[in-house]
Amino acid sequence: MQSVMRGYIRSVDAVNYRLGRVMMYGIFVLMGILLWSSISKTFFLPTLWTLEMAQFVMVGYYILGGPYSLQLGSNVRMDLLYGSWSVRRKAWFDAITVLFLIFYLCVLIYGAVSSTAYSLGYWKDAPFSFLAGVVTGTEEVGTLERSSSSWRPYLWPIKVVMIVGFVLMLLQCISELFKDILRLKGAEI
Amino acid sequence: QEAIKWRFQTYAGSALGEHVTKPVIDYINTAANGELEVELFYADQIVPTGELFQALQRGTIDGVHSDDDSMASPTPLQQFGGYFPFATKHILDVPVLFNQYGLKEIWEEEYAKVGVKWLSAAGQDPCNFNTTKEITSVADLDGLRLYTFPTAGRFLTQFGVVPVNIPYEDAEVAVQTGELDGMAWSGITEDYTVGWADVTDYFLTNNISGAWIGSWFVNEERWADLPEHLKAIVMAATEAGHTYRNQWYWGGEAALRANGDKLQLRSVPANEWAEVENAAKAFWEEVAQEGEVHQKIVNIFKEYNAVINQAGAPYNFE
Amino acid sequence: MPYEMIATLMFSTMMLMLLTGQRVFGAIGFVAVVAALLLWGDKGGYDIGFAAAMKLMKWYPLLTLPMFIFMGYVLSESKIADDLYKMFHVWMGGLRGGLAIGTIGLMVLISAMNGLSVAGMAIGATIALPELLKRGYDKRMVTGVIQAGSSLGILVPPSVVLVLYAMIARQPVGQLWLAGVIPGLMMAALFILYITIRCWKNPELGPALNPQERDLPMAEKLRLLRAGLLPLMIFAVMMVPFVNGWTSLVESSAIGAITAFMAAVFKGRMTREVFENSVRNTLGITCMFMWIILAALAFGAVFDGLGAVKAIESLFTERLGLNPWVILILMQLSFILMGTFLDDTAMLVIVAPLYVPLVGALGFDLIWYGILYTITCQIAYMTPPFGYNLFLMRAMAPPEISIQDIYRSIGPFVLVMVGALILVMVFPQLALWLPNYVYGN
């Protein structure tokens, strides 16, 4: 059991670490887009896509970078009590309270999946099986949702990015849970 | 017995919603005598306007006031709501098109297909421009970053306009942070009501459409569950709201152009603006090619415009 | 269940969850989605959480967040603010408490370049703090100086907090920023006054530098003044195109970040390590902010859906029948109270939409109120148990500064800030004169 947990932690952490390391350079992509936006506006015609593209990049940056930020411990906690607890007590509390966080992420994933299904033209109440059907080819996509700008990009790609990010965040939280369980068992991580 | 409760969200921010949506909600709440209680929310309050339609289908929101374009309607009607370029000349054209020329039946049918109850459509203000930069010729549109409707924006790009899409309530601040040079979104009444007149300097009297087409929608199940007498109240309230807006806009546009002191009026000569009108004709043909329903609606617009052009002033501007 | 009760329940559950030490965004997000599911059930209660993500995507001013954070880390990690600090060192060092006064001056300059307090904190903790400690300054006082000084970042323009406030209150950003100038400088002056009095009474808190350290030839002293050119340049490169309407706010913030980056490169300070730290920390801090706002937007939407605005309005005006000023003071007190527990962006997203319309309805000026709100946020940044500056200080401070030191250091500065808050309340012209003067012409 412990080795299964360790294996899970190793692989999930590795995936999220690599993804986060890539996403962190997104800041330069964002700068590039905004710089191009101001240059094109000043010297040529303003571009249609820059603001929206910057928004998409920002979504990728903070949602796909989220799991890595959990690894870095960047997400603040109120440590009025927490700060003075022992490692063991922290692990106990975290092992329980992380379940709340996991619940929140599950609801986010549900919302993201149904919104993605909608962006592929499906609006009834079985979005998961619809998406699965689209992937396996048994379901047809309908009217594709476009952004209401005049650039009119399709919205499903960014929504898929969000699903991926939320799912990886969920996997990272489970990894944190396993780490706490191992800590409580006094085992090595 | 327990009151039926609805959450209702409008496309409008609170300042404008006060006039375009709230009177209807107040009417329903008073007339329903506690049997139906509708709570009103303004633009983006519960869900962002872009997600409004899904929220309505699922029942996160029970009722909506919006145009088909802003709420990203997943029907072929999407481009025709809001401002379809030069489809109408005056606010009353809209009810005529719906009730006498057959748009009503098309709207009912298309929304039934996607599981939403469409109640009624009405006209509002024309689509003029209010900007920080002066516009006196069509060439001045070149390079302007404007807050506008998706379809209007697509139409205007051929004149060099850069349409920018942001939440309604953020538009005023966006003019100040330099994201926008102004709006092609409304008539002058709305400019004054929501504060855009405070951040822009010029108002262009030429429009790209004479009246906004907007609708009232309800979640299909919630509507089916509603007793007949309450349905009658909702419909009566909606109609009363249309009547109120007809006067509010018609009077407001005239009074603020004549007496408003925040925006200076500018005009492009009519013969030059004809270039934009002609571009709209090409745009209509393009859209008509997109499908059967599109074709049908464009034909109705053509039919009606033929009639009012023959009728002469005041139906058209000649 | 009456709405007020649900609202109270939501708030208290959130507080309780925060106390367990779970990550802030998790606590807020959990309460938000559970409340949505309980209240709205399968009728779509589950899309509130995700709808917030779509709303957040469209909130374009937040694009400035990573830019300002990155600029802050580049400036502090590359130590290019070193010279700047040396300038204050030489020019002010002779006074009692002069280095602490110089640190406030440094913070004002940083504030004019950056829209958050992160930059000031990072620079203060890495550059000023070690110097101050080495020179025998009282560790509690200087810890407070840096926390308080860096909080000016959100009051002196540019300010991200004021932009977010502008969007919620629908007030002009330009006027809000100008409104922050005089209160910001006044607050800096009050800090300086406090430091001067303390050190004058008790020279051991901030001993004057010995002459060898600062007696440089005049030419050298003047050369050091050139260090002040860097912030001036960044400020100009960012604000001139913005004020002239050539670039938008987010574009300007990107230009500011790029300028800081290029400056570090040209000065040969952009080492691998500096680069790595700046880029990584920017991701971490941006993620922290964004995930909290994501959760808070969902919380705010549920709160809104409950009709909490009306509940609060009727509570204050009808049921309690209070005088507008009493209501205003109560609101500020509740903000300060909440600010000790809650993150300021979360506070802004959750509570400001409730309060701002009420403030307007009571007939108060919303630009002025924006400044009151921002000063309250500054206080919230520093007050335990929850405050970004506290967290950052803990993360960055050298080991000889304990948590107790950090907690105790803020006391006097919070009092000064409350004093400034009262001054701005009593004399609204402190905030309103400059925007009226500039926009009146």
Ligand code: NA
């Ligand atoms: Na600032």
Ligand code: NA
């Ligand atoms: Na605090």
